[in-house]
Amino acid sequence: MSTLVFRGIEGSNPLAFLAAVGAARICDLLWPDRGIRMRWVRDGGWRPEASGLPVKDEAELCRALHEGALWAPLDAFSRLGENLTVEPARFEEVAAAIKGCVSAEDRRAADFATAFGSEVFPDEKKGRIQFTDLCFITGSGHQDFLGTARGLASCCESEHLREALFGPWRYADAGRSLRWDPADAKEYALRWRNPSIGGVSTVWGANRLAFESLPLFPTLCPTGPGARLKTTGFQKRNRTHEFTWPIWTQWASVDTVRSLLSLREIQEDEPERRPLRARGIEDIFRVQRVQIGQGANFKVSFRPARAV
Numbered sequence: 347m348s349t350l351v352f353r354g355i356e357g358s359n360p361l362a363f364l365a366a367v368g369a370a371r372i373c374d375l376l377w378p379d380r381g382i383r384m385r386w387v388r389d390g391g392w393r394p395e396a397s398g399l400p401v402k403d404e405a406e407l408c409r410a411l412h413e414g415a416l417w418a419p420l421d422a423f424s425r426l427g428e429n430l431t432v433e434p435a436r437f438e439e440v441a442a443a444i445k446g447c448v449s450a451e452d453r454r455a456a457d458f459a460t461a462f463g464s465e466v467f468p469d470e471k472k473g474r475i476q477f478t479d480l481c482f483i484t485g486s487g488h489q490d491f492l493g494t495a496r497g498l499a500s501c502c503e504s505e506h507l508r509e510a511l512f513g514p515w516r517y518a519d520a521g522r523s524l525r526w527d528p529a530d531a532k533e534y535a536l537r538w539r540n541p542s543i544g545g546v547s548t549v550w551g552a553n554r555l556a557f558e559s560l561p562l563f564p565t566l567c568p569t570g571p572g573a574r575l576k577t578t579g580f581q582k583r584n585r586t587h588e589f590t591w592p593i594w595t596q597w598a599s600v601d602t603v604r605s606l607l608s609l610r611e612i613q614e615d616e617p618e619r620r621p622l623r624a625r626g627i628e629d630i631f632r633v634q635r636v637q638i639g640q641g642a643n644f645k646v647s648f649r650p651a652r653a654v
Contacts, residue, residue, distance in 0.1 A: 347380065347397070347398050347399060347400050348397075348399045348400075348401055348402060348403070348407075349395060349396065349397040349398075349399070350395070350396055350399060350401075350403075350404060350407065351387060351389060351393050351394070351395045352366060352369070352393060352394045352395070352396065352511040352512060353389065353393055353512055353513055354509065354510055354511050354512045354513025354514065354515060354552075355393060355394050355510075355511065355513075356391045356392065356393070357386055357391065357392030357393070357394070357593050357629075357631070358391065358392065358631050358651050358653070359527065359528065359651065360526050360527070360528070360589060360591070360631075360633050360648050360651060361524075361526040361527035361528075361549075361552055361553070361556055361648075362527075362552060363591050363631070364526060364555075364556035364559040365510055365511075365551075365552040365553075365555035365556040365559070366384070366394040366555075367384075367559045367562055367603055367607075368555040368556050368557065368558035368559035368560075368562075369394075369396070369411075369511060369555045369558070370382060370384045370394070370396060370600055370603065371558055371559060371561065371562060371600050372411060372415045372416060372417065372555075372558050373396065373399065373411070373415075374599070374600040375415070375416040375454075376410065376411070376414055376415050376416060377398070377399070377400055380398040380399070380400055381397075381398045381599070382396065382397070382398045382399070382599070382600065383396070383397045383398055383597040383598060383599055384396050384397075384597070384598060384600075384603065385594060385595055385596055385597050385598060385626075386593045386594060386595055386628070386629075387595070392593050392629065397597065404508060404511065404512050405504075405508065407511075408504040408505070408507040408508040408511065409504045411504070411507055412502070412503060412504040412507060413504075416452075416454060417499060417558065418454065418458055418495065418499075418557060418558060418560075419454050419455045419458070420492065420495060420496055420499060422440070422443075422444055422455040422458075423440060423455075423458070423459075423462075423492060425439065425440050425443075426440055426492060427492070428485065428490035428491070428492050428493035429483075429484050429485045429490050429491050429492060429493070430462055430463055430475065430477040430478070430481050430484070430491055430492070431472075431474045431475075431477070431484050431485060432474060432475060433468075433473055433474055433475070434465035434468045434474070434475050435465070437462075437463065437464075437465045437475045438465045440459070441459050441465070444456050444459050454561070457561035457564075458560060458561055460561070460564045460565065461478055461480075461560040461561050461563055461564050461565060462477060462478055462481075462560070462565070463475045463476055463477030463478055463481075463565055463575065464476065464565055464567055464575055466567050466575075467567060467573065467574060467575045476565075476574060476575035477565075477575075478560070478563070478565050478577050479577035479580040479587065479589070479635065480526070480560065480563060480577060482524060482525040482526065482635075482645075482646040482647065483524065483525060483646070486644070487645070489525075491524075494522050494523070494524060494553075495524075495554075495557050497521075497522045498522050498550055498553055498554040498557065499554065501522065501550060502550050502551055502554045506519070506549075506550045506551035506554070507551040507554070507555065508551070509549060509551050509552075510549055510550075510551030510552035510554075510555055511551070511555075515549045515552065516549070517529070517547045517548060517549060518547065519547065519548050519549060519550040520546075520547060521546060521548070522548065522550055522553060523546045523548040523553060524553050524556065524557065525546075525645065525646060525647050525648075526553070526556055526648060527548065527549075527552070527648070528633070528647065528648045528649055528650045528651070529548075530546055530548070530645075530647050530648075531636070531638060531645075531647035531648065531649060562578075562600075562603065562604050562607055563577060563578040563579050563607065564577075564578055565577050565578075566578065578607060578608050579591060579607055579608075580635070581613045583615070586634050586635075586636075587634065587635040587636075588632050588633065588634050588635065589632070589633050589635060589648070590612050590613055590630060590631070590632045590633075590654070591607065591612075591630070591631055592606050592607070592609065592612050592622070592627045592629070592630050593627065593628055593629035593630070593631070594606055594625075594626040594627050594628065595626055595627075595628045596626030598626070606625070606627065609622075609625075609627075612627070612630050616654070617630055617654060629653060630653065630654050631651040631652070631653055631654070632651060632652055632653075632654045633648045633649055633650070633651040633652070634648070634649040635647075635648060636648075636649055
């Protein structure tokens with residue numbers, strides 16, 4: 347079994363971080379008895395290192411993922427169409443159908459449904475469900491959340507996964523971005539020309555792997571007056587909406603990673619380092635989720651991350 351460092355991933359980039367934990371999750375699904383573990387090591391930045399991989403090198407890993415990984419079962423969500431902006435009754439229908447066929451051997455569809463949103467807290471003004479804070483595209487500008495995921499599934503080959511995991515990121519792939527890379531935040535005042543010209547160039551493999559991280563960030567239905575749907579990892583702070591994630595240096599299984607991502611302590615304004623280091627967390631990054639533009643052409647993106 348191999349231990350590989352994913353040198354294409356930089357832990358301070360939210361898209362790269364999501365791609366790393368997404369890769370760990372699908373490796374664990376593909377090889378459930380191999381004891382897949384992941385940690386972060388310093389190598390010109392924070393890089394993820396995975397152990398327990400039954401492959402000899404990076405090329406074999408990427409071929410195995412492309413050909414055999416248990417990717418998101420997108421067919422289970424065909425009734426939702428291209429986006430998560432559906433009425434509560436339709437989402438409830440889909441969730442009920444998934445509940446009827448979920449098993450201990452394969453609960454992928456249920457995990458994605460939980461990550462996508464909930465009909466319990468509908469958006470009354472818009473007549474639709476409240477959905478995950480990681481959904482940045484909802485149909486405007488011909489950008490669709492589930493449609494993009496399906497497009498990535500159809501176009502990503504093993505070489506795209508290899509670029510994402512082992513680099514370098516060339517940003518040579520046209521479109522199909524989930525907008526989780528701060529490089530997608532094209533603001534007019536900071537560009538030498540109209541940013542809509544030429545569209546977005548991205549890294550398909552990173553986006554596809556990052557989509558696979560969604561079950562590690564389930565949505566939650568809190569109680570109390572005025573309660574709204576919550577997404578693991580997100581917090582409203584000083585009128586800004588922020589996403590926070592940890593960097594751990596001790597080997598962790600995917601189940602342990604799921605726990606680390608939901609720790610209340612990392613959401614503090616100034617997290618206490620000593621107890622977090624005792625849990626293996628060496629660094630924490632935080633990024634703002636922002637809306638760029640107005641009207642029907644607005645876009646949602648992440649700002650560059652900062653260490654906290």
